[in-house]
Amino acid sequence: xxxxxxxxxxxxxxxxxxxxxxxxxxxxxxxxxxxxxxxxxxxxxxxxxxxxxxxxxxxxxxxxxxxxxxxxxxxxxxxxxxxxxxxxxxxxxxxxxxxxxxxxxxxxxxxxxxxxxxxxxxxxxxxxxxxxxxxxxxxxxxxxxxxxxxxxxxxxxxxxxxxxxxxxxxxxxxxxxxxxxxxxxxxxxxxxxxxxxxxxxxxxxxxxxxxxxxxxxxxxxxxxxxxxxxxxxxxxxxxxxxxxxxxxxxxxxxxxxxxxxxxxxxxxxxxxxxxxxxxxxxxxxxxxxxxxxxxxxxxxxxxxxxxxxxxxxx
Amino acid sequence: xxxxxxxxxxxxxxxxxxxxxxxxxxxxxxxxxxxxxxxxxxxxxxxxxxxxxxxxxxxxxxxxxxxxxxxxxxxxxxxxxxxxxxxxxxxxxxxxxxxxxxxxxxxxxxxxxxxxxxxxxxxxxxxxxxxxxxxxxxxxxxxxxxxxxxxxxxxxxxxxxxxxxxxxxxxxxxxxxxxxxxxxxxxxxxxxxxxxxxxxxxxxxxxxxxxxxxxxxxxxxxxxxxxxxxxxxxxxxxxxxxxxxxxxxxxxxxxxxxxxxxxxxxxxxxxxxxxxxxxxxxxxxxxxxxxxxxxxxxxxxxxxxxxxxxxxxxxxxxxx
Numbered sequence: 001x002x003x004x005x006x007x008x009x010x011x012x013x014x015x016x017x018x019x020x021x022x023x024x025x026x027x028x029x030x031x032x033x034x035x036x037x038x039x040x041x042x043x044x045x046x047x048x049x050x051x052x053x054x055x056x057x058x059x060x061x062x063x064x065x066x067x068x069x070x071x072x073x074x075x076x077x078x079x080x081x082x083x084x085x086x087x088x089x090x091x092x093x094x095x096x097x098x099x100x101x102x103x104x105x106x107x108x109x110x111x112x113x114x115x116x117x118x119x120x121x122x123x124x125x126x127x128x129x130x131x132x133x134x135x136x137x138x139x140x141x142x143x144x145x146x147x148x149x150x151x152x153x154x155x156x157x158x159x160x161x162x163x164x165x166x167x168x169x170x171x172x173x174x175x176x177x178x179x180x181x182x183x184x185x186x187x188x189x190x191x192x193x194x195x196x197x198x199x200x201x202x203x204x205x206x207x208x209x210x211x212x213x214x215x216x217x218x219x220x221x222x223x224x225x226x227x228x229x230x231x232x233x234x235x236x237x238x239x240x241x242x243x244x245x246x247x248x249x250x251x252x253x254x255x256x257x258x259x260x261x262x263x264x265x266x267x268x269x270x271x272x273x274x275x276x277x278x279x280x281x282x283x284x285x286x287x288x289x290x291x292x293x294x295x296x297x298x299x300x301x302x303x304x305x306x307x308x309x310x311x312x313x314x
Numbered sequence: 315x316x317x318x319x320x321x322x323x324x325x326x327x328x329x330x331x332x333x334x335x336x337x338x339x340x341x342x343x344x345x346x347x348x349x350x351x352x353x354x355x356x357x358x359x360x361x362x363x364x365x366x367x368x369x370x371x372x373x374x375x376x377x378x379x380x381x382x383x384x385x386x387x388x389x390x391x392x393x394x395x396x397x398x399x400x401x402x403x404x405x406x407x408x409x410x411x412x413x414x415x416x417x418x419x420x421x422x423x424x425x426x427x428x429x430x431x432x433x434x435x436x437x438x439x440x441x442x443x444x445x446x447x448x449x450x451x452x453x454x455x456x457x458x459x460x461x462x463x464x465x466x467x468x469x470x471x472x473x474x475x476x477x478x479x480x481x482x483x484x485x486x487x488x489x490x491x492x493x494x495x496x497x498x499x500x501x502x503x504x505x506x507x508x509x510x511x512x513x514x515x516x517x518x519x520x521x522x523x524x525x526x527x528x529x530x531x532x533x534x535x536x537x538x539x540x541x542x543x544x545x546x547x548x549x550x551x552x553x554x555x556x557x558x559x560x561x562x563x564x565x566x567x568x569x570x571x572x573x574x575x576x577x578x579x580x581x582x583x584x585x586x587x588x589x590x591x592x593x594x595x596x597x598x599x600x601x602x603x604x605x606x607x608x609x610x611x612x613x614x615x616x617x618x619x620x621x622x623x624x625x626x627x628x629x630x631x632x633x634x
């Protein structure tokens with residue numbers, strides 16, 4: 001193993017940041033250095049939304065093979081509508097809490113389906129996402145409520161070119177890192193992902209931890225819905241659609257193991273910045289929508305293939 | 315891993331239950347439809363109601379092949395859409411080039427399986443990325459809905475054989491072919507073994523790489539058939555024609571008694587699952603006069619109810 005490969009193995013998240021940097025350079029090389037800073041600012045403010053759901057998805061994926069939340073888009077959509085309605089009547093703080101509460105409830109319901117019906121999470125969250133989607137359509141029909149101006153501004157504030165949200169989510173990411181590696185909860189998640197049976201025999205309360213993790217992921221999606229509605233000035237049924245792929249892709253590109261038991265918190269940022277900057281670069285080049293989709297897909301697959309997975313039968 | 319442990323005794327009973335449950339759900343759904351509207355239980359009623367069952371069944375069988383080696387293909391819907399676009403453009407205008415492109419598509423799928431195996435990649439993520447690739451290609455090929463399905467394909471899909479409605483005949487044929495290939499041939503057993511106990515298959519001297527490539531190639535082949543069947547019905551193509559097929563196909567396999575791990579699949583069950591879903595999601599909801607807002611939710615609810623029935627029967631209840 002070359003020293004470079006060894007370093008990458010120790011810091012798997014580094015690759016995603018290197019990729020993000022390379023794509024950024026690729027974009028500004030085309031513009032001749034113009035708008036380099038602005039590009040970063042935009043990338044940061046868009047990456048934030050991916051990071052929030054990406055962190056939730058990361059905790060869920062870390063629980064082990066098969067654990068995944070496919071209800072995020074529906075969850076985000078519903079929460080964005082709930083946030084706009086409650087903010088109108090009860091103020092910003094109440095609206096945020098309501099959106100998070102709505103997300104927590106969806107996450108909890110997901111877990112109940114998985115637990116009570118013993119169905120694989122992929123199908124459970126898919127089925128529940130259908131139901132949530134319908135609730136959202138019925139509840140948010142013709143919803144034209146703009147976010148309170150204060151809240152909309154808050155999601156757009158920049159401090160020296162760095163979006164305030166990015167700073168806050170950065171701090172939140174640190175907290176998530178501590179939660180994962182320094183608390184009983186986080187250690188339990190990792191233990192379950194490495195070997196559920198062993199974790200169970202070691203006294204980890206497997207089911208409560210799984211419940212908490214799905215609820216956490218749902219709650220983060222709820223928060224994301226509220227923030228997205230603020231940033232894009234209004235709720236929308238399909239406001240979260242792109243986060244289906246993005247939330248999973250950033251987790252994997254960031255170096256978290258899909259087999260579970262090995263999470264990587266900083267990688268979520270690297271992966272999110274990489275994917276957002278990739279879109280920016282392709283936009284700068286002026287490629288068509290079809291070509292942009294094609295190249296995004298090819299690059300995601302190529303990056304994952306280059307990084308490689310664990311050896312099977314480990 | 316204890317997941318591969320076989321229950322002692324009772325194997326036949328569990329097998330029988332597993333095989334029976336999809337059929338029971340189909341009968342229940344059919345019964346409900348017959349009760350709501352008896353007139354549709356006729357030759358033409360079935361021909362119309364099950365119109366879209368053929369492409370859905372083909373996509374479900376495609377998904378079943380990837381699930382045989384414990385993978386999931388989240389790109390099958392986008393792939394079916396892309397095949398629709400090729401079929402409605404190149405295959406119609408220049409059949410030779412069209413066939414060549416479709417062969418390349420199948421080869422791409424096989425290559426993907428080989429890549430996933432060689433680099434031990436997570437199939438979920440790779441196929442999620444591939445769904446972008448297929449969708450991008452479809453939009454490049456057919457930016458606006460259009461094209462024209464080849465005449466022979468339209469004729470084939472609107473065929474009216476005597477006595478038995480075409481969709482039922484076609485579904486039976488699909489189920490029989492998949493069942494024979496996967497359950498009754500020796501290489502089929504190897505393919506299922508690659509999902510059930512990969513180490514054992516490798517030690518017995520079989521190449522897991524070729525097994526993965528073969529299963530993905532088969533998925534690609536049935537995906538191609540699915541897209542062709544779909545465009546034969548719709549007559550014109552659109553990049554988003556197959557969008558719902560990813561979910562439908564996964565649900566169909568599970569409904570049909572397949573499992574996510576262990577190489578446990580049932581080709582006949584998968585086709586029955588696809589028929590049940592087609593009827594439940596399109597016809598039953600219409601007859602029940604469920605408002606459009608809640609139709610998506612009803613789909614989810616049907617899925618949950620059937621899966622709950624599976625637990626109630628105790629098929630998976632004991633395993634933890």
